[in-house]
Amino acid sequence: MPIHTNPSPVFTSVVVLAGGVGAARFLRGLALVHDPGETTALVNTGDDTVLHGLNISPDVDTVIYTLGGAIDLERGWGLSNETWRAMESLKKYVNVRPAGSVAAPEWFNLGDKDLATHFYRTARRSEGASASEITNEIARAWGLAQQIVPMTDCDVATLLELAENCEAGVAGQQISFQEYFVKHRHCVAVRAVHFQGAEFAKPNCLNELRQAEVVIIAPSNPIVSIGPIRALAGIDSALTAQRDRVVAISPIVGGHALKGPASRMLTELGHESSALGVARLYAPIASTLIIDTVDADLADAIERQGMRCVVTNTVMSTPIIAGELARIALTSITGESR
C-alpha cells in the first residue's frame, strides 16, 4: 500500500456561466489552470432554434468545438477545415419555395462536418432525450472532461423586440435571436429583450451552482448570453446568496464589445456600454469584476458599485492569455497565489 506523503490536492468546483465565443475561449484558458473534471459550464440556450428541420444549439456547440480544439477560430463558430456542399446545394430550392415558407433559409449556414452534430442532436431529441443528456453525449464524443450543461432542458427563446420599422419587421415586433444575429447581422435597433418560457423553465445545475466554490460569469454578452441564464427561476437568487464567490469578467473593453452586439444593445436598452455599465448589471450577483487594463480608470467607479475590481489583460488573443485570465479569476475568489 503506497504511503501518501503529500497532502490531498485541493479540488475547487467551478461553475462558469457561458455564452458563445468569449465564454468558449475563457473555458479553454481555464482548462490550462484548473482541473477540467471540476469545471461545469452552464451554457445559454436562448439562441437555440430549429432550421432545416435540425435542432441547433449555437452556444453549446461553440463551447464544445472550442474545448475539443476543432473550432474555426477565424469564423468563431463551426468547425475548421469545413466544406459547404449541403448549403450550396440548398440554393436550388430557394426559387421554388412558395410565398410564406421559410424553408431553405439562405442566411443560415451549417458546414458539412458540423451537420453531423446536428443530426445526432435532432435524432436524440426525437427519441425523447433531454438537452442535457444529448449535450453530455456530444461533449464525451469530443473527449471533454468538463461538464457541459445547457442552462435548462426546457425551451426558452430569446426574442428581440424591434425599436423601429426596419428590414427585420415593424416596431414592436419580436424576432428570434438567430434572425436578429445572423439574418440581420445585429444591425437593427431593439428596445427590449424577452426570454420566452424562462419563467416556467427549470434551470440545470442549480445545486452545483449553490455548492460551487467559485462561480465565474464569462466575458459574454450580459443581455442575450448571460441574461437568459439569469432569467431562469432560482439562478439570480442563488448567485445573490453566494455573491462573495462570484466573479464576472467584463465583455466590454474600451467601451466596445470584441465581437457581437453587446455594446449597441447595452446602449439601446438604457445601460452604459462600458465596464462600469457591466458592473451595474452584475453588482447584485457578483462580488468581483475583472476589467481590462484599458479600462483601469473605471476601477474606482466600479468599486463604488460595491464590487471589488481587478484590472488585467482580458483580450484572449491566445490560450495562454486566456489561461492567465482564468487563473486571476479563480484566485480573485479563492485568494490563493495572491
Next chain:
Amino acid sequence: MPIHTNPSPVFTSVVVLAGGVGAARFLRGLALVHDPGETTALVNTGDDTVLHGLNISPDVDTVIYTLGGAIDLERGWGLSNETWRAMESLKKYVNVRPAGSVAAPEWFNLGDKDLATHFYRTARRSEGASASEITNEIARAWGLAQQIVPMTDCDVATLLELAENCEAGVAGQQISFQEYFVKHRHCVAVRAVHFQGAEFAKPNCLNELRQAEVVIIAPSNPIVSIGPIRALAGIDSALTAQRDRVVAISPIVGGHALKGPASRMLTELGHESSALGVARLYAPIASTLIIDTVDADLADAIERQGMRCVVTNTVMSTPIIAGELARIALTSITGESR
C-alpha cells in the same frame, strides 16, 4: 397567323406506377418518346422514413434525380460527384450513443449535396406542406416537366415480417423497409409484407389514373414498390376497370431481378420468380405484359393467364434502349406505330 398543315399532335396522358431505379430509368426513356408534360409518375412512398431527423423519400428522389440527369448511375441512388463529409463526421457519435438509441445510424448514408433536398423536404413538412406539394416543388427545382406525385400524402410504411430468427430480429417481427433493404442488405428471409396505414391512406392522382389513356406499371419490384401503391384504396379497382389500357413491364428477367430483392421475395412469399409469376400478379389489373427476349418461351404461358404478351429487350442499359422500351409500352396500348 400561321397555317397548320399538319394534324394537331395527339396528346396521350400517361400515368406510370413507379418504384425506384427501374422506374426512374424507364421514365427517362419515356421522356425521349413522349411529351413529359403529359406524363405523371405516381411514386411509391412506402419506403419513406425519418433518419437523422430528416424526412427521407428514396423512390421519389431516385426518380427526380434520374430525370434531372443528376443521379449517380453506378450507385443507383443519390447524386453524382457526391461527397460524404457529414456522414463521415457522424461516426464520432456512434460510441456515445446510449443503449437503445438509434441515433447516428452508420448503415444509412446521405451525401452532402443530397442533404439539401432532405433539408428542404423536412423544413417544408414542418411547415405543414403535403408530400405532393413538396415533391412538386423539388421536381420544379430540378427542371422537370413531368408530374412527379407521391402515391399518397398520408403516412404508409412498408413493413417486412421476418420468417425466422436472424440478425434483423426474431421470427414474426416486423422491420421497416430501410432496415430490411439497407441495414440488412435484403439478405434476411421474410414471410409477409404489410403496408401499415394503407387502408386509411387516400391515394393521389386517382382521377388522373382513371382518365389516363395509358397506364404503365414500371419494371419495379411487384411486392414492395408497386405493392404499396396497389394497397391504397381505389387503385386496384381503378386499374381493373381500365385493364385494357394498362401495360406492365416485368422486372424479372431470366428468373432474376436486375437489382434488389424482387426475386428472393417473390419466392419467399409463394410466387414464382419469373415473368410468369409476375404475370399472375398483374393479370387482374393489366391487359398486357412486356417481357424480355430471354423469357420468350414464357409468352404462351403468360397469354394463358389472359394477358397479351409482348417480347422485347427490357434491360435498360442505355437511355436509347429505355426509350425503345417505352415506345413499345405506349404502342402496345394505343396501337400506333404497330
